[in-house]
Amino acid sequence: MRLGNCSSAGIVMALSLAFPGPLVLLPGAGGDLGRSGGKIVVALRAEPKTLNPVLAADAPSRDVIRCLTADLIHINRATQRTEPALAKSWSVSRDGKQYTLELRQGLRFSDGSPFSADDVVFSFEVYLDGNIHSPQRDLLVVGGKPLTVRKIDDYTVRFDLEQPYAAAERIFDDIAMLPKHRLENAYREGRFSQEWNLSTPPAEFTGMGPFRLKEYVPGQEIGLERNPYYWKQDQKGNRLPYLDQVLFEFVPSEDAQVIRFESQESDILTRLSAENFSVLEKQEQARRYHLHDLGPGLEYNFLFFNLNDIASKGLPEIAKKQAWFMDERFRQAVSAAIDREGIVRLVYKGRATPLWGNVTPGNRFWVNTKIPHPPRSLDRARELLREAGFRSNRDGALVDARGNAVEFSILASSSNAQRMQIATIIQDDLSHLGMNVHVVSLEFRAVVDRLMNSHDFEACIMGLTSGDADPNSEMNVWLSSGSTHLWHTGETQPATPWEAEIDRLMQQQLITLDAAERKHLYDRVQEILAEEVPVISLVSPNILVGAMDRVGNFEPAILDPYALWNVDQLYVH
């Protein structure tokens, strides 16, 4: 029953599950059959700011909200493909602009009220409302226009898109369905932004997720209890979730989380740093927990240079240096000189993956395995620099054709220790080429201001994480007009022929419905990026998680939320 990615252009006829009732078989359940009951404790890095699914932007809020709500179509974090959730099936029109979703029948919210198409229409009305300013609104805008929602009958909803959109069903992931009967009044009266914040009594919350809110102790913890009306069951027909309770505790520092985990006061640790992983590794057997190194996630760290138009900004020093930065041989030389293996070993203790492109090996379907991975070569770097007109002067420093010594600064955010360390290593690497590199650390928002507004920077080390494995989530980075086109923001038109080519390819793959064709297009984008290196990809840290042995069905994935994506299947031995 592989619904999910449209596999051929034109009509995809969806098969619908012939299950009459509200309870649903777990599709392709990789997990064991668990025992009912028990409680797990999970540490959150910060306190959630709200429990309103429409307004939540920060990670802790979203982590909790995911346990309380459900979406129409869900991306299975393990397979990275879509699967039916509240919608049991869907079909796409021939032109790819119309999606018709069939909802499961007989489902109920956690307070017992029935779920129907009215709730879906209401939910999207709220998400798309410009006055509410939902962070997820942009995800629902395709081709410049938000999608439109229409109720066909009590269990059928139709979505219309402005233009065909590849893998559009992925848009629905994590768009939580709201209860119309609870929130409509507040919304009509303009009070929606105050609803479902942290001071709302637990009884007023209701959702379609595996758990419902039990209690909130400010500054300490959020407790969730089982949702008796949850609509999933395991293969044996037992209603999910297995767990009675999930407790989220607020533990602000990673070191404190590690200590609590070691002393068995919490059950699950997500996103460890490599150092803490090695500290915990030593005691793995004795203390009865299990650590997992899942390999690279979707995060990619990179070095890039300032290629912005700064003629009007009054930055003559940087403008002079742009003559070097704009030469792709200079960038290729820098890339050739960087010791990626050293970075993996020293900064991440071996628990990272070197990258030569923006798509990590963790993104199994989309990564272009054919782009070259040349080993570090100072000779190759020097050769490229020679071709570009650089040479060494008497003191061993690198100078350009006009005799200016190559000297520039790399910006890194002071709050991220790893990026600072990467900058230090790169500084040392480039000193072997005769480049005089300074490392400048600034507070994160000051860095962003320089990148986006003042353009007063020379080089920068940054990391981005794709929201989804699908390349559509990367449009903003690679489109020349994109908002995170970091090395050259604010382009009105592509500055170079290869940027124009990337624009064309990305726009094309956006509307191509055939997966193989899209892969071909995106592979070509990765080739161009590897050749022209507007960003020099460095490493992707591995996803490191841990859980107590008593937690069953722990199947962490490299997509966020790494450990709790299958919280409805977790159980306790």
Add this chain to the structure above:
Amino acid sequence: MAERYKLWGSLVILGCFHVVILFAGFFAPYSFATQDRAMPFAPPTRLHWVDRSGRFHARPFVYALKADPESPGTYRTDYSRRYPLRAFVDGSPYRIAAVLPSELHLLGVEEPGRIFLLGSDGYGRDQLSRFLYGGQISLVAGILAAVMSVSLGTFIGTLAGFYGGSIDEALMRGTELFLGLPWLYLLFAVRAVLPLHIAEWQVFLLLVAILGLVGCARPARLIRGVALGAKERNFVLAARGFGASDMYLISRHVLPQTGGVVLTQLALLVPTYVLAEVTLTFLGFGVGEPLASWGSLLSALQQYYVLSSYWWMFLPALLLAALFLAYYAAADAIQGRLKSVYF
């Protein structure tokens, strides 16, 4: 007698410390920036006099360390080859007092041996070398800032104490304003608007200037107290009666009496400002990589895993503590001598 030993003893220790740091390039086996990526977080190299077969060697030697393949992050000693310690070796170039180039180092071992007497940091850089070079930055910053603070404080305090009245009010309230500024946030703001091309020595001087300016309030207050008392002394009143000008009175009679306080303050403020530099570097305001300063050495200790797994990273802190003790002992001894002479 004991007082005299305390004073001269602490001055000798301080003197040795400062000479070693002045000639850091000579005493350090390596440069502060040389990375050995195969040896991150290597424990301190042990000196041996007796080899595996039991033979005694007059010249101490070291063994190389190899990464242990079974437990990553730890090292095994490689007993296959001895590396005798050599004196007065040629090594990485440096400049004495930033002027005279030289390549002579006190100690060294033949490549590929390594002599990490205080262990190595996360990039495989020798901690001892970085401590010595770091001292050049941190200690000089501390001393310069202390001198600046005390000079400024003496100037302000003498004027305020001598003239009194509205001048006194204006000066004292002015310095208190400085004390009251939230200087940490000011620094964040200043750092964010500074151009990226600011040279290392300019960052250094800025640091010194900020420390010196902000910290002049306390010495100013103390000197003012001395000046207040001094101007009432008989010989001062007599000189005034003879028609001495204000300048004469200040320079000939009042300032000399502040001498003791000035010296004590200097001795106390140097460690304070060194610590302030450490704190600022912790927060990202110090000199940039790869330059070492005591602040950057200690900031590695902020993380739990460093403290728990790599104990030698803590040694610079112990050396600093010893240095500060020497300074405080000197300050104490000077204070003691003051009492016996003046009061």
